[in-house]
Amino acid sequence: DQQVKQNSPSLSVQEGRISILNCDYTNSMFDYFLWYKKYPAEGPTFLISISSIKDKNEDGRFTVFLNKSAKHLSLHIVPSQPGDSAVYFCAAHRYNQGGKLIFGQGTELSVKP
Amino acid sequence: DSGVTQTPKHLITATGQRVTLRCSPRSGDLSVYWYQQSLDQGLQFLIQYYNGEERAKGNILERFSAQQFPDLHSELNLSSLELGDSALYFCASSVALAMGTGELFFGEGSRLTVL
DSSP states (O other): OOSEEOOOSEEEEETTSOEEEEEEEOOTTOOEEEEEEEOTTSOOEEEEEEETTOSEEEETTEEEEEETTTTEEEEEESSOOGGGOEEEEEEEEOGGGTTOOEEOOOEEEEEEO | OOSOEEEOSEEEEOTTOOEEEEEEOOTTOOEEEEEEEOTTOOEEEEEEEETTEEEEEOSOOTTEEEEEOTTSOEEEEEOSOOGGGOEEEEEEEESSSSOTTTOOEEOOOEEEEEO
16 A cells, blocks of 8 residues: 555756646645655655645645645745755655655656756 | 664665664653664654654554663664665654744664665
């Protein structure tokens, strides 16, 4: 049962344009949603999160939007930079499940100069 | 550098064998988590330890076991290895038992190849 899904394995964007990465989930009990970024040969690093009681959270060039009715979240990167090229993982968790982060399969973003 | 150290970085072994993966959490972090990433898959939660005690369990196989020692480092033991166990194994750590916003600090991973 894939509770968190990223249906696009890859995305290619021109430098300076907007990158939009999408994520769908099935469990309405999730309390927090997160995005992690992963470069090759490195571990994932936390990027941004959003509580289930909010619909938007912004941090610099990165904005996460949450649509609870559609069980959908998205990560917007504006403007995209070549250094943003990485695999992005969407994840979710519930407070009462300790450290059990549920990850999507990841989307590989390529930002071309 | 996340501050989480995993060894070994790469490991090649044969089916039926047993391996141990080691993780040192960030200084001050009491929680350690193990995740498995198989080819083209997201990270799958295996197990969490907090201050030496098991606190949460995912879909960890019975052939796998873990522990956290008094110095807070953790080991993941994989036995009777099968080809399908080939994967990247990540360790992560956090200060508290509950994750709050969900920010974990991941190591670089141990890549296990079973031949």
